[in-house]
Amino acid sequence: xxxxxxxxxxxxxxxxxxxxxxxxxxxxxxxxxxxxxxxxxxxxxxxxxxxxxxxxxxxxxxxxxxxxxxxxxxxxxxxxxxxxxxxxxxxxxxxxxxxxxxxxxxxxxxxxxxxxxxxxxxxxxxxxxxxxxxxxxxxxxxxxxxxxxxxxxxxxxxxxxxxxxxxxxxxxxxxxxxxxxxxxxxxxxxxxxxxxxxxxxxxxxxxxxxxxxxxxxxxxxxxxxxxxxxxxxxxxxxxxxxxxxxxxxxxxxxxxxxxxxxxxxxxxxxxxxxxxxxxxxxxxxxxxxxxxxxxxxxxxxxxxxxxxxxxxxxxxxxxxxxxxxxxxxxxxxxxxxxxxxxxxxxxxxxxx
Amino acid sequence: xxxxxxxxxxxxxxxxxxxxxxxxxxxxxxxxxxxxxxxxxxxxxxxxxxxxxxxxxxxxxxxxxxxxxxxxxxxxxxxxxxxxxxxxxxxxxxxxxxxxxxxxxxxxxxxxxxxxxxxxxxxxxxxxxxxxxxxxxxxxxxxxxxxxxxxxxxxxxxxxxxxxxxxxxxxxxxxxxxxxxxxxxxxxxxxxxxxxxxxxxxxxxxxxxxxxxxxxxxxxxxxxxxxxxxxxxxxxxxxxxxxxxxxxxx
Amino acid sequence: xxxxxxxxxxxxxxxxxxxxxxxxxxxxxxxxxxxxxxxxxxxxxxxxxxxxxxxxxxxxxxxxxxxxxxxxxxxxxxxxxxxxxxxxxxxxxxxxxxxxxxxxxxxxxxxxxxxxxxxxxxxxxxxxxxxxxxxxxxxxxxxxxxxxxxxxxxxxxxxxxxxxxxxxxxxxxxxxxxxxx
Numbered sequence: 001x002x003x004x005x006x007x008x009x010x011x012x013x014x015x016x017x018x019x020x021x022x023x024x025x026x027x028x029x030x031x032x033x034x035x036x037x038x039x040x041x042x043x044x045x046x047x048x049x050x051x052x053x054x055x056x057x058x059x060x061x062x063x064x065x066x067x068x069x070x071x072x073x074x075x076x077x078x079x080x081x082x083x084x085x086x087x088x089x090x091x092x093x094x095x096x097x098x099x100x101x102x103x104x105x106x107x108x109x110x111x112x113x114x115x116x117x118x119x120x121x122x123x124x125x126x127x128x129x130x131x132x133x134x135x136x137x138x139x140x141x142x143x144x145x146x147x148x149x150x151x152x153x154x155x156x157x158x159x160x161x162x163x164x165x166x167x168x169x170x171x172x173x174x175x176x177x178x179x180x181x182x183x184x185x186x187x188x189x190x191x192x193x194x195x196x197x198x199x200x201x202x203x204x205x206x207x208x209x210x211x212x213x214x215x216x217x218x219x220x221x222x223x224x225x226x227x228x229x230x231x232x233x234x235x236x237x238x239x240x241x242x243x244x245x246x247x248x249x250x251x252x253x254x255x256x257x258x259x260x261x262x263x264x265x266x267x268x269x270x271x272x273x274x275x276x277x278x279x280x281x282x283x284x285x286x287x288x289x290x291x292x293x294x295x296x297x298x299x300x301x302x303x304x305x306x307x308x309x310x311x312x313x314x315x316x317x318x319x320x321x322x323x324x325x326x327x328x329x330x331x332x333x334x335x336x337x338x339x340x341x342x343x344x345x346x347x348x349x350x351x352x
Numbered sequence: 353x354x355x356x357x358x359x360x361x362x363x364x365x366x367x368x369x370x371x372x373x374x375x376x377x378x379x380x381x382x383x384x385x386x387x388x389x390x391x392x393x394x395x396x397x398x399x400x401x402x403x404x405x406x407x408x409x410x411x412x413x414x415x416x417x418x419x420x421x422x423x424x425x426x427x428x429x430x431x432x433x434x435x436x437x438x439x440x441x442x443x444x445x446x447x448x449x450x451x452x453x454x455x456x457x458x459x460x461x462x463x464x465x466x467x468x469x470x471x472x473x474x475x476x477x478x479x480x481x482x483x484x485x486x487x488x489x490x491x492x493x494x495x496x497x498x499x500x501x502x503x504x505x506x507x508x509x510x511x512x513x514x515x516x517x518x519x520x521x522x523x524x525x526x527x528x529x530x531x532x533x534x535x536x537x538x539x540x541x542x543x544x545x546x547x548x549x550x551x552x553x554x555x556x557x558x559x560x561x562x563x564x565x566x567x568x569x570x571x572x573x574x575x576x577x578x579x580x581x582x583x584x585x586x587x588x589x590x591x592x593x594x595x596x597x598x599x600x601x602x
Numbered sequence: 603x604x605x606x607x608x609x610x611x612x613x614x615x616x617x618x619x620x621x622x623x624x625x626x627x628x629x630x631x632x633x634x635x636x637x638x639x640x641x642x643x644x645x646x647x648x649x650x651x652x653x654x655x656x657x658x659x660x661x662x663x664x665x666x667x668x669x670x671x672x673x674x675x676x677x678x679x680x681x682x683x684x685x686x687x688x689x690x691x692x693x694x695x696x697x698x699x700x701x702x703x704x705x706x707x708x709x710x711x712x713x714x715x716x717x718x719x720x721x722x723x724x725x726x727x728x729x730x731x732x733x734x735x736x737x738x739x740x741x742x743x744x745x746x747x748x749x750x751x752x753x754x755x756x757x758x759x760x761x762x763x764x765x766x767x768x769x770x771x772x773x774x775x776x777x778x779x780x781x782x783x
Contacts, residue, residue, distance in 0.1 A: 006625065006629050006635075023438060024434060024437060032641055052434070052437065058430075058460075059430040059459065059460050060430075064434070065421070065424075065431055066423075066431030066435045067435070069421045088424055089427070092424050117665075172638065172665055175638060175641055176636050177638075178635065178637075179634070196420060197419060198398045198400060198401060207413045207421075208421040209413070209421070211410060256663075256665075259663055260663045263663060266662075337663065340662070340663065
């Protein structure tokens, strides 16, 4: 038995970051993620990491840039409006290929919005968000356990691909308390010979940069980045399936909504409708092939996506289904969780 | 072979032989050389990480042979904060222009100073945006013509030029602040001394160190290098007085 | 078994901590639990609530809109949540301070003079929430009494451990004030 605790999602994430060997945390308070900073501030004296409460999210993300460039495992956490402020930095970090973990505990928007849970930042997370062509690896935890597990995974993926990893959580998963088995602390340290730590005679100077002033150089950099992204797409797709083997209706949801949709599947099956759930765990890379396979199966009649937004992931599902099966979108906006009954009713209506 | 000449000067080892892109007469080249000399003399090459900004000195990493990080416009202080926090035994400096340090990056500058972050700001103040082609900077002098203040800077609408040395010296976190220039050989020597002091105080861990170099921009001031030096003396220095603004408490 | 519950009252009445204690006790008994607080600008004096779900299986939604058990400690909470009790569910309401009681007849309504009892008999109004919790576990045996006491010991900071006997007494009193469902 590991270390079992009753914790908030935000706290489990913070504790996991410590156990992942995070060396630098830089953040700015914002609801509903402030427990991360608060938890880390309490733990700081007992551990060997640095915590800086930055003057803004703009500063936080650039501190992450500096720390990652210096070879440290580093993280920042925020919520929607703060993540918008970070987009410039995300683009620079992606281009400079700096490994780091960024967490967005999403609330309802747009604008100042509401502090209640939301999923309206899907496009921003998976399509780039900042300027230029780049991708983040995006993980979508749906439990307190996964807040911890994904944090460990995020640090590893970041280092493995030298790419920023985004944990796209939501206010519900951040605030909820559940049982969590905490992962064992990481003890191995990863060599980062590319980091800017002081030039030694045995190597040329290391320059962390996203500046490629000549178009030919910039194109070459883009080609390299795209090659890396294809590799990630080939190796890192993660998803969870629930009762898909005989499903005629495929429900798709991520984060807190995916838990609600599990209940939808159960309720649907009680009514004799063969429903199943496909839950992307990585929102990028998206489980394109699995959706395409399902769309090609005769028994699958349709897809229903449920999100706490106006319908964002639905576009990726439609691209993957490529017209073979109808894809319908439902959900709630404004920080309201859809009920299982709402999603079920919506699905049943479209079966007629 | 005897030539009858004595070698009294050579390019510092840390200064790469790459041809600089700076305009003739620009003080960036002098300040780069001074930094490289100091890194050689203080034997700091293996210990130094520089942060270069967006602006004319964006390519500083092509000239000085140390590890660098290239920051987004205005964010050098945030990067330098984190680098120094992660690597406390290294020498960390940011090299920033006026638009970078005193306009888009003011928040990062002030908060790094207030926290007493243990790195050195090298602030090149030439009162104009050089790289983007001569627009008004936060330190553009009153009445000075730029492409975005074609009739001269109006204090009524644009405010007065920001005096950064005076400003940052207010913070307890700042251990050392000095304003220097490179408009004549004596001042070049003073600039080198100021940067050396800043580096030493940084190594002693006494607080933030800040060196403002009142600089020139012959291209965008639309004058010869010689005239630009005159303007530094007659127009810049009266408003931006040279001197030590903050000393570590003894 | 799945019990979906909400605890609601003024900030400072201990609604968040009673829900947390119950969820923790159930977790220790090997059940699946979730605790979800209302969060927002109302730190003191405003209405605070938390949802607690206890189940044998993984909890699908930590946020629900209808509840098996509703515990309300002030008038605004009763006004807000009375309609959200599932048919046949349980509504426990604090009857010392709530003037306009519930009106539904398709649910199990339990008035509890918790503030009066805690103030006058236990001489400490702060343990009112434990009294309510005692009544709750008597009515809805989602956890046993011992688990609650163990949970108190696990979760209370050491400096408050001298208060555990008083809390225990409050739980007992709450249990004695109600009959089994």
